[in-house]
Amino acid sequence: DVTTDIILSTSGLTKEFGGFRAVNGVDLNVKRGTIHALIGPNGAGKTTCFNLLTKFLPPTKGAIVYNGQDITREQPAEIARKGLVRSFQISAVFPQLSAKTNVRIALQRKRGDSFDFWRPEKVLRELDEEALHLLDAVGLSAFAALTAGELSYGRKRALEIATTLALDPEMMLLDEPMAGMGREDVERVEALIRKVSKNRTILMVEHNLSVVASLSDHITVLARGQILAEGDYATVSKDPRVIEAYIGS
Ligand code: ADP
Numbered sequence: 001d002v003t004t005d006i007i008l009s010t011s012g013l014t015k016e017f018g019g020f021r022a023v024n025g026v027d028l029n030v031k032r033g034t035i036h037a038l039i040g041p042n043g044a045g046k047t048t049c050f051n052l053l054t055k056f057l058p059p060t061k062g063a064i065v066y067n068g069q070d071i072t073r074e075q076p077a078e079i080a081r082k083g084l085v086r087s088f089q090i091s092a093v094f095p096q097l098s099a100k101t102n103v104r105i106a107l108q109r110k111r112g113d114s115f116d117f118w119r120p121e122k123v124l125r126e127l128d129e130e131a132l133h134l135l136d137a138v139g140l141s142a143f144a145a146l147t148a149g150e151l152s153y154g155r156k157r158a159l160e161i162a163t164t165l166a167l168d169p170e171m172m173l174l175d176e177p178m179a180g181m182g183r184e185d186v187e188r189v190e191a192l193i194r195k196v197s198k199n200r201t202i203l204m205v206e207h208n209l210s211v212v213a214s215l216s217d218h219i220t221v222l223a224r225g226q227i228l229a230e231g232d233y234a235t236v237s238k239d240p241r242v243i244e245a246y247i248g249s
Contacts, residue, residue, distance in 0.1 A: 004068075007032040007171055007201050008053070008084070013062035015048050022048040024225035025062070030171075030218075035193070035202045037212045039236075040222035041246050046205045049222065050175055053203075054086040055079060066171075083170030087160055087177070095149030099140055099159050102148050103131035106166035131166075138162040138192055154185020161192060172196070174204035178211050190215060213237070221245070 008030040015023040023045045030036045038046050051057040053064060055076045063072045071079050076086075093102055104127045135141050138158040143151060148159055157177060164172060177193065178186050190211055193202065197215075206212050212219065213233040221229040221236050223245040229236045236242050 005031055007067060008203065009065045010053070011063050011065075013049070013052060013064065014060045015045075015052055015057060016060045021225050023052060023059075026222070026225070026227055028220060028227070030201060030203055032201055033199075034217040035197050035204070035215050037216040037219045038203065038205045038222060039207075039209070039212055039219060040228070041248070043224075044222040044245075045225040046222055047175075048225075050086075050173065050205055054084075054173055080167070080169075084173070085164055085167055085169035085171070086173040086175065087164040093148045093156065093160055093163060096147055098145055098147055099135060099151065099162075100128060100131045100144040102159060103134050103162050103166055104128060106163040107131060107134075110167050134162045134165055135159075137165065137195070139188060152185070154181050154188060157181065157185070157189055158192060161189070161196065165196060169200065171201040171203070174202060174206075176205055176207060178206055178208045186211060209237075 006029050008028070010026055010028040013023055013026040013028065014021060026045075026049060028049075038049060040046055048057065052059050055071075055074065059072065063070055065071065066079065066082060066084050069082070071082070071084075094105070097105070107127050107130055132141065132144060135144050138161055140155060140158055140162065143155060148156060151159060161177075174193070177189055181189065186208065193204075193215060196202075216233060219231065219233060219236050220227055221239075221242050228245055229239045229242050
């Protein structure tokens, strides 16, 4: 059934900035349970598209449907409650606090707790255990006591993913998860994304094409605000229009 197979879709999604169409009539369909990548040359409209999906920007035209519900006019907090979460959005990382405390705060948010650090001992212990479990899942168990500010760049991204996972989202939107990373960190985060994708849907914008090739089930190529090509990596990377768009950029 096509309607339940698609978790997130857009129809005619359009964003104009003073008459310039940065996103121009995009019909995106993300299948449930897949890793879907949005790629394209600089200026293609990827970031704008992401900002529309996560409600950082209102669209000029078009609609966004998540799990059969029109979310075009909803606020970021509302869609997060529905299970659609952008990494690094709700889950800000506090540099002065330990990795564990950062994850614990995210867990408290998930429970709807207020921003209050005092908890009964027992509740704190439970939350700490859960936080350690999540840190372990992202390969940070040895770094739980370090402040977020002391972590390497790649480990900070892993921590951000852990705080996003604390919210247990059904679908995660990752905005260039590998940006600025060295090779070792790229490999670690790549393995992490593969692992956390097991029971969720992931949509990511990523410039590193070898990461896109190895992680993605499906790729949408944007150019000049429109969908240029779609398919798996082997298909889109051979498409002459895609090659031309990248070379011409
Ligand atoms: P990408 O992420 O694919 O590099 P962007 O979505 O950042 O592309 O940008 C798409 C186009 O829209 C670019 O030409 C960019 O200059 C333009 N653009 C993006 N944001 C704004 C804005 N706030 N005001 C005006 N133009 C914008």
